[in-house]
Amino acid sequence: MENYHHKMAAHCESGTVTALLNHGGLEITEPLVFGISGGIFFGYFHKTKAFSFPTFIMRNKPGQIRNNIENRLGVKFRTYEFRDPVKGQIQLDDLLIRKIPTGVQVDFFYMDYVPSWERVHINVHYLVVVGKDGNHYAISDSYFPAMVELDASSLEKGRFAGGNMSPKGFIFHLDRVPADIDYQAAIVKGIKKACFYMLRLPMPFLGIRGIRLFAKKVVEWPSFARDTEHLSHEIMKINILLEDQGTGGAGFRYIYATFLQQAAAIVQKPELKELSEELMKIGDGWREISLFSARIGKNRDLGPDKLKLLSEMIYDRAEAEERFFKNLSVAIK
Amino acid sequence: MKNPTDELKIEIINLIIETLGITDVDPATVDYEIPLFGGNNTLSLDSVDAIEIIMAIQRTYGTRITDQSLAREVVRSVNSIATFIANNRE
Numbered sequence: 001m002e003n004y005h006h007k008m009a010a011h012c013e014s015g016t017v018t019a020l021l022n023h024g025g026l027e028i029t030e031p032l033v034f035g036i037s038g039g040i041f042f043g044y045f046h047k048t049k050a051f052s053f054p055t056f057i058m059r060n061k062p063g064q065i066r067n068n069i070e071n072r073l074g075v076k077f078r079t080y081e082f083r084d085p086v087k088g089q090i091q092l093d094d095l096l097i098r099k100i101p102t103g104v105q106v107d108f109f110y111m112d113y114v115p116s117w118e119r120v121h122i123n124v125h126y127l128v129v130v131g132k133d134g135n136h137y138a139i140s141d142s143y144f145p146a147m148v149e150l151d152a153s154s155l156e157k158g159r160f161a162g163g164n165m166s167p168k169g170f171i172f173h174l175d176r177v178p179a180d181i182d183y184q185a186a187i188v189k190g191i192k193k194a195c196f197y198m199l200r201l202p203m204p205f206l207g208i209r210g211i212r213l214f215a216k217k218v219v220e221w222p223s224f225a226r227d228t229e230h231l232s233h234e235i236m237k238i239n240i241l242l243e244d245q246g247t248g249g250a251g252f253r254y255i256y257a258t259f260l261q262q263a264a265a266i267v268q269k270p271e272l273k274e275l276s277e278e279l280m281k282i283g284d285g286w287r288e289i290s291l292f293s294a295r296i297g298k299n300r301d302l303g304p305d306k307l308k309l310l311s312e313m314i315y316d317r318a319e320a321e322e323r324f325f326k327n328l329s330v331a332i333k
Numbered sequence: 334m335k336n337p338t339d340e341l342k343i344e345i346i347n348l349i350i351e352t353l354g355i356t357d358v359d360p361a362t363v364d365y366e367i368p369l370f371g372g373n374n375t376l377s378l379d380s381v382d383a384i385e386i387i388m389a390i391q392r393t394y395g396t397r398i399t400d401q402s403l404a405r406e407v408v409r410s411v412n413s414i415a416t417f418i419a420n421n422r423e
Contacts (some may be wrong), residue, residue: 010400115371236381243384245402254399280397286381291388293382 001130004101006140006147010036010255011067015142016103021075023101024174026181035259036183036190037068040252041197042202042321044205044214050164053224053234056214056241058251060197062124062165066103066172072186076176077103082169089152093132101130101140105167106158111141111308113118113148125166127180129155188332195255195329198321208322215314219307222260228300235310236297250283250290257283260328271331275324282320289313295331337415345414346376352389353382356398365411383408390414396421 004023009015014034021028034040043057060068064076082088095102108114108125131138136149159169198207205213225231242251257279264272292313296306346360349369357423358375367374370383378386391397396418399406407417 008400008403010403076390117371186392221348239384244380254397258399280399283399284391284397287384287388292385294384298381 001099001101001138004128004130004140007142010034011039011059011252012126012142013062013124016128016306017066017069019128019140019142020077020101020103020172020174021069021177023178024075026073026075026177031255031259032183032187033065033264034068034252034255034263036072036186036193038190038193039065039195040194042207042210042214042251044210046205046213046217046218047224054217054221055237056210058122058242058253062105068190072189073181073183074173074178075181076270077172078175079170079172082160086101087158088159088171089156092129095171095173096129096132096137101128103128103172104155104159105170106155107161107163107167108158110154110158110161111139111150112143112154112278113139113141113150118137121161121163123161123163123167125158129171137297145306184267187267191263191328191332195325195332198325199329201204208318208325211314211318211321215311215318218311218314219304221307222302228302229333231302232297232300234297235293235302238293238298242286242290242293250286253279253283254288269331272328273333275328278324278327282317282324285313285317285320289317334416335419337412337419341419342411342415345411345418348389348393349376349378349386352385353378363411365415368409369411370409386414394418394422406411 005020007015009018010028011030011034014030014037018028018030018033022035037060039059041057041060043077044054045051045056046054069075070077080091082091092102092104104127106125106127109119109124111119111125127139127141129137130140135152135154139148139150141148159167161167201207204210221234222231225234257276260272260276260279263275266268289310292310296302296310342365343360344400345361346363348367349355350360355376362375364374369376383404387398398407407413
């Protein structure tokens with residue numbers, strides 16, 4: 001597709017949505033897309049049917065970035081889901097023939113252009129397919145510095161992988177962009193929602209209360225582990241959940257800080273710029289937790305003293321984020 | 334775009350060696366362009382080392398790498414780290 005411009009992004013879903021909006025003529029940055037959609041979040045899941053070991057999330061549910069951007073900017077995406085891989089491929093190919101860049105949800109593991117040591121099974125990776133030549137698709141994956149090719153069979157495996165949050169062949173494309181967009185209103189609404197989700201949800205495992213629950217419960221993680229190897233793997237996963245898999249760094253705190261910096265100029269509230277700097281520092285603290293977890297996991301140094309220290313570091317983040325979101329909710333009133 | 338000096342590249346190799354406590358590598362044998370990850374460089378690093386290096390770069394040069402896709406590109410090799418620092422240091 002001649003007029004499609006590939007760009008790297010901090011996070012796959014916000015990067016994909018941004019790429020489709022930019023292609024449709026809307027000049028909007030990835031941090032604005034992330035922030036307007038209220039992407040920042042926290043949730044701690046001690047043990048559920050879906051997770052065999054405690055885990056946490058630092059962003060809203062996959063798919064919410066696209067949904068919320070639709071609601072807040074008034075743009076419209078057309079979406080499709082398939083049971084039958086053949087029908088799924090026919091629809092995708094038809095869109096490409098019509099020169100429509102198409103967002104695709106895949107299991108990251110089947111993306112052969114990624115080095116094998118980096119590939120893991122994640123069913124909620126998003127990318128843009130921009131063309132097809134013979135049996136190969138032209139892929140714009142915001143995870144990658146340049147456009148890549150992927151054979152049809154690998155893309156099909158990725159689109160129809162099974163398991164938790166399986167993609168079910170899900171694809172989407174931009175359908176309509178309104179003539180006028182009220183960015184100020186969208187930013188204010190996005191920030192208010194983020195503050196509400198972080199400060200006021202009643203569930204004890206979500207928002208700031210969720211960070212505190214994580215801090216309290218992490219010392220119990222050894223009781224869930226089969227052995228030291230298992231525990232060290234799970235502790236090292238804290239680093240992966242905070243820093244890797246397209247988190248934008250420090251559990252999405254840096255990308256949200258960049259959003260606030262850009263939003264400050266649009267809504268003409270310089271205090272958002274100051275809050276952006278505060279959130280960057282909060283992100284540094286999460287990055288310290290990444291490093292600490294990675295170190296103790298790698299060295300199998302997982303005694304109660306270390307987990308207690310990790311717990312204290314997480315409590316500190318809860319304090320800092322509570323202060324930050326309270327100040328943010330006042331600033332955006 | 335500024336090109337990094339050889340002095341900066343040597344500084345970076347020493348920073349990596351010091352940060353990771355590596356004792357069995359002669360800094361002079363480290364290639365500037367061969368990827369640091371994947372096992373082909375004298376300094377064969379893993380993903381845990383990557384986060385250590387990112388934080389050491391931030392502490393030493395005041396350059397925060399906030400974007401994880403960018404981080405992967407930056408820590409790819411000594412040359413890529415040096416180019417990033419030369420163009421972003423405070």
